[in-house]
Amino acid sequence: MSSFGIKNEKLAGWNRPPVFESDGEGELLEVAMGPHHPSTHGVFRMDVVLDGERVIKLKPVFGYLHRNHEQLGQTQSYLANMPYTDRLDYFCSLTNNWAYALAVEKLVGQEVPERAEYLRVILAELTRVQNHASTIGFLLQEMGASGTPLMYAFREREKILDLFESLTGSRMMCNYMRFGGCRVDASPAWIEATRKVVAGLPAFVDEFERFLMTNEILMARCQGIGVLRPDLAVNSGISGPMLRASGVNYDIRKVDHYGIYDRFKFRVPLGDHGDIYDRYMVRMLEMRESISILNQALKDLPAGPVMDPKAKIRNFRPKAGESYGRIEAPKGELGFYLISDGSPNPYRYRVRPPSFINLTVLEDMCLGSNVADVVLIFGSVDIVLGEVDR
Amino acid sequence: MLGDGILKGLAETAKNFAGSFVSKERMTTVEYPEERLPLPEAARNFPFLVYDGDDWEKGLRCVACQICEKECPPKCIYIEKSKDKKPDYVGKPQIYPAKFDIDISVCMSCQICVEVCPFEAIKMNTEFELATDDRFGGLLLDRKQLARSNEYYHEIHPTEASEVDARLAEEKAKVEAKAKAAAEAAAAKAAAAPSANTPASAAVAKPQAPVEAKPATAGKAAEIAKAPAMATAASEPKPVPGTGTDGPAPLTAEDQKNAETPAKANAREPKAQGEPKE
Ligand code: SF4
Ligand code: SF4
Numbered sequence: 001m002s003s004f005g006i007k008n009e010k011l012a013g014w015n016r017p018p019v020f021e022s023d024g025e026g027e028l029l030e031v032a033m034g035p036h037h038p039s040t041h042g043v044f045r046m047d048v049v050l051d052g053e054r055v056i057k058l059k060p061v062f063g064y065l066h067r068n069h070e071q072l073g074q075t076q077s078y079l080a081n082m083p084y085t086d087r088l089d090y091f092c093s094l095t096n097n098w099a100y101a102l103a104v105e106k107l108v109g110q111e112v113p114e115r116a117e118y119l120r121v122i123l124a125e126l127t128r129v130q131n132h133a134s135t136i137g138f139l140l141q142e143m144g145a146s147g148t149p150l151m152y153a154f155r156e157r158e159k160i161l162d163l164f165e166s167l168t169g170s171r172m173m174c175n176y177m178r179f180g181g182c183r184v185d186a187s188p189a190w191i192e193a194t195r196k197v198v199a200g201l202p203a204f205v206d207e208f209e210r211f212l213m214t215n216e217i218l219m220a221r222c223q224g225i226g227v228l229r230p231d232l233a234v235n236s237g238i239s240g241p242m243l244r245a246s247g248v249n250y251d252i253r254k255v256d257h258y259g260i261y262d263r264f265k266f267r268v269p270l271g272d273h274g275d276i277y278d279r280y281m282v283r284m285l286e287m288r289e290s291i292s293i294l295n296q297a298l299k300d301l302p303a304g305p306v307m308d309p310k311a312k313i314r315n316f317r318p319k320a321g322e323s324y325g326r327i328e329a330p331k332g333e334l335g336f337y338l339i340s341d342g343s344p345n346p347y348r349y350r351v352r353p354p355s356f357i358n359l360t361v362l363e364d365m366c367l368g369s370n371v372a373d374v375v376l377i378f379g380s381v382d383i384v385l386g387e388v389d390r
Numbered sequence: 391m392l393g394d395g396i397l398k399g400l401a402e403t404a405k406n407f408a409g410s411f412v413s414k415e416r417m418t419t420v421e422y423p424e425e426r427l428p429l430p431e432a433a434r435n436f437p438f439l440v441y442d443g444d445d446w447e448k449g450l451r452c453v454a455c456q457i458c459e460k461e462c463p464p465k466c467i468y469i470e471k472s473k474d475k476k477p478d479y480v481g482k483p484q485i486y487p488a489k490f491d492i493d494i495s496v497c498m499s500c501q502i503c504v505e506v507c508p509f510e511a512i513k514m515n516t517e518f519e520l521a522t523d524d525r526f527g528g529l530l531l532d533r534k535q536l537a538r539s540n541e542y543y544h545e546i547h548p549t550e551a552s553e554v555d556a557r558l559a560e561e562k563a564k565v566e567a568k569a570k571a572a573a574e575a576a577a578a579k580a581a582a583a584p585s586a587n588t589p590a591s592a593a594v595a596k597p598q599a600p601v602e603a604k605p606a607t608a609g610k611a612a613e614i615a616k617a618p619a620m621a622t623a624a625s626e627p628k629p630v631p632g633t634g635t636d637g638p639a640p641l642t643a644e645d646q647k648n649a650e651t652p653a654k655a656n657a658r659e660p661k662a663q664g665e666p667k668e
Contacts (some may be wrong), residue, residue, distance in 0.1 A: 152406070169432040
């Protein structure tokens, strides 16, 4: 149980409580939490070894939802893989589409029209808002605030999903982005509806904040629990809100300037302690920043085509080469790595799933805490099993 | 004060609870089977096959090119080509699907088939109440169950359908204009030098080419073109259908042209090789 290659003596105990071993009284208890546990967001198992209430060992077990995604991607055309990327992180299909489209566009050197870039930003930020809202809803649900906050989050999410449906045809499996743009154009009515929804979002975030932010029970259960040290976070490749909650300023929107993110003004919220409360707060603040990006993007959305007319739909054969496209998905760095050998399907196709990699530090965060906190810590990681298992 | 936060949160809940009685905005749920939300125009569920006219079998736009079968990500489309041909919307004889099955228990409603179809033959339906107790046959739709009229398409996706209709009409007009021009040119040529033209056309034209070219030029130009059909085929090789059972299926009009070129070259090749041998 070395901390992923960290040799520093001072770090060794940070994520761990001072006492690891059983104190000799009573027996150790091995419990399998999951795969069918209400808190596991799907089918995921945590094998925990308990000494009384304290966790002294935790082993994540996954693969129950494995669908052979990468192999499937290698056996069919680039376009036919697009709908499968929806099904990775099914909460954020549009950001998955974008990351995959970005990788393929890099592979063939495809340009994307201005309007499509704006639409992509709008959709990605809407996705981020609804993902963070429901993540927080689930987190609070697991804390015992059963139902109400989650329903409030879903009420808001539903409005955004309605927007997705009226634009892309599907609420969750959007399959909207294409290599060289977007599939269909947004009508003026859709833009108007989006403006209305976005105008209502700050009120929702305010309500959500008033609702539980200063709740004493929430603070007692979240603060100082599940601490993730920045060094460990960086060394184990954690990304997204989890990394930023640990105080590391790393947002791919700022680092890579993919798409047109360098045109928007937004801040990157950072946490101080890296505990559950910080992760919760970082997501709250990110929603606010997303709303500000949305307002800016909706303000100067240009007219024009949404698809490069030269882009090919049928007979798409990129020349041999490789590319890696990554974006700041709501859950972290989502990357697609492609190697083409000039044939219609990728020679190698690999996904870098943020959920999966963020899950690798679960044990380090959980050791020494109570069983009840394991559920919370797990919830604060924000994973979707479709992406973990692929 | 300890407990402040909890009270604040409860106030929020109370506001929402009370609000749901007065404001429509806060009543966000719908009693589904009795109440239904209107579907957005872009909604999609499972594909259907479009047909023009009244007879679903005759009017199917699908030409069994099998592109959708190849591109469908979960491979839930099964197509068998027909042996004979029937005229399509521009009057060109095309093969049609003798069998066209979609297993909607496998279909993932991705719309890829719609996007890749070059003939506007397959579109997305919005019907979603398809539950059945027959797990195998009930969810395997054949072409009769899949066929829906163009009017139905207009009903569920009005904007998209009008765009498609406009595109098809344009294509048809183009084909007709071309056929007419070709027929007129050929007629003029045939009238000018009938004796000189005949042997040339006989030499170049492949045996089945004139037969197929005749219905292709049908439409308005048919009457004019009837007599010099042979000459038309010789001087204007474009209407030769490339959608044969052999070779890769053609895509758009220009792809079709490209696809034809190798076929023609092949047709000539045996001759060129054969002559020196003999
Ligand atoms: S792509 Fe269109 S025309 Fe070709 S087989 Fe499929 S539905 Fe028919
Ligand atoms: S919608 Fe997708 S899965 Fe369904 S038949 Fe068409 S291509 Fe196949």
